[in-house]
Amino acid sequence: xxxxSKNVQRSFIFPASSDSTEKLSIGSYTINYxxxxxxxxxxxxxxxxxxxxxxxxxxxxxxxxxxKGFLNSLNIISQYFVENNKFFYYVVYKGIKIGIYSTWQETxxxxxxxxxxxxxxxxxxxxxxxSLRLFLQNQDSFEAILEFNGITYDRxxxxxxxxxxxxxxxxxxxxxxxxxxxxxxxxxxxxxxQTENExxxxxxxxxxxxxxxxxxxxxxxxxxxxxxxxKSKRIIMNTRW
Numbered sequence: 001x002x003x004x005s006k007n008v009q010r011s012f013i014f015p016a017s018s019d020s021t022e023k024l025s026i027g028s029y030t031i032n033y034x035x036x037x038x039x040x041x042x043x044x045x046x047x048x049x050x051x052x053x054x055x056x057x058x059x060x061x062x063x064x065x066x067x068k069g070f071l072n073s074l075n076i077i078s079q080y081f082v083e084n085n086k087f088f089y090y091v092v093y094k095g096i097k098i099g100i101y102s103t104w105q106e107t108x109x110x111x112x113x114x115x116x117x118x119x120x121x122x123x124x125x126x127x128x129x130x131s132l133r134l135f136l137q138n139q140d141s142f143e144a145i146l147e148f149n150g151i152t153y154d155r156x157x158x159x160x161x162x163x164x165x166x167x168x169x170x171x172x173x174x175x176x177x178x179x180x181x182x183x184x185x186x187x188x189x190x191x192x193x194q195t196e197n198e199x200x201x202x203x204x205x206x207x208x209x210x211x212x213x214x215x216x217x218x219x220x221x222x223x224x225x226x227x228x229x230x231k232s233k234r235i236i237m238n239t240r241w
Contacts, residue, residue: 019061022172024051024052024055026056026076026079026080028079029075031055031056031057031059031076056077056080059076060073060074087104087122087123088102088123088124088125089102089121089122089124089125089130090104090107090121091119091120091121091122091128092107092111092118093119093120093132094113094116094118094223095110095111095117096114097110100125107119123133
């Protein structure tokens with residue numbers, strides 16, 4: 001396939017229809033985009049389609065009955081999709097070295113021949129960071145693992161962090177279990193104390209009742225003694241007479 005600018009413009013490119021025609025570069029190709037050109041069958045695409053895509057559709061439609069031109073248009077489309085699907089960052093979730101990398105060459109060196117490989121491409125560093133963050137969190141890691149200054153991670157270091165925080169989590173669970181046990185013991189002691197308090201309260205009420213009875217008996221006893229004293233005095237007076 002000829003790749004010269006002259007041949008490309010003559011064979012692969014939809015002809016310019018006005019002075020407003022723009023030249024768009026796609027890979028090693030240059031195609032013409034004419035704003036006013038919309039084939040009847042392509043009007044359903046409305047106006048929200050991008051310039052390169054409209055130009056590509058125009059070329060396909062123009063060369064639909066020309067096998068060579070049609071195949072060349074497909075080649076341009078292939079290059080368009082290759083260029084527009086290049087990722088800027090790659091996340092290696094499971095590989096020789098977990099991390100975020102900005103080139104495929106570096107990424108491939110950390111995933112080659114690795115069993116159970118998991119990796120994904122992203123267009124922005126923010127998306128890549130968020131994805132790795134969620135992945136690590138799902139692997140029982142914590143926020144501290146994700147504190148970084150660069151964009152790469154050491155697999156052993158991440159694993160060390162994960163083990164460290166796993167131990168912390170186990171210790172936390174053990175402490176929680178002990179606290180729950182103490183809480184149960186305290187509740188048991190509280191119930192026992194409340195029971196003893198009820199018994200003590202009952203005994204106190206009984207003691208108060210006994211005290212009242214004793215006081216009443218004491219009053220009766222004093223009255224009886226008073227009556228007896230009066231009788232004794234009367235007997236003495238009668239004997240004197």
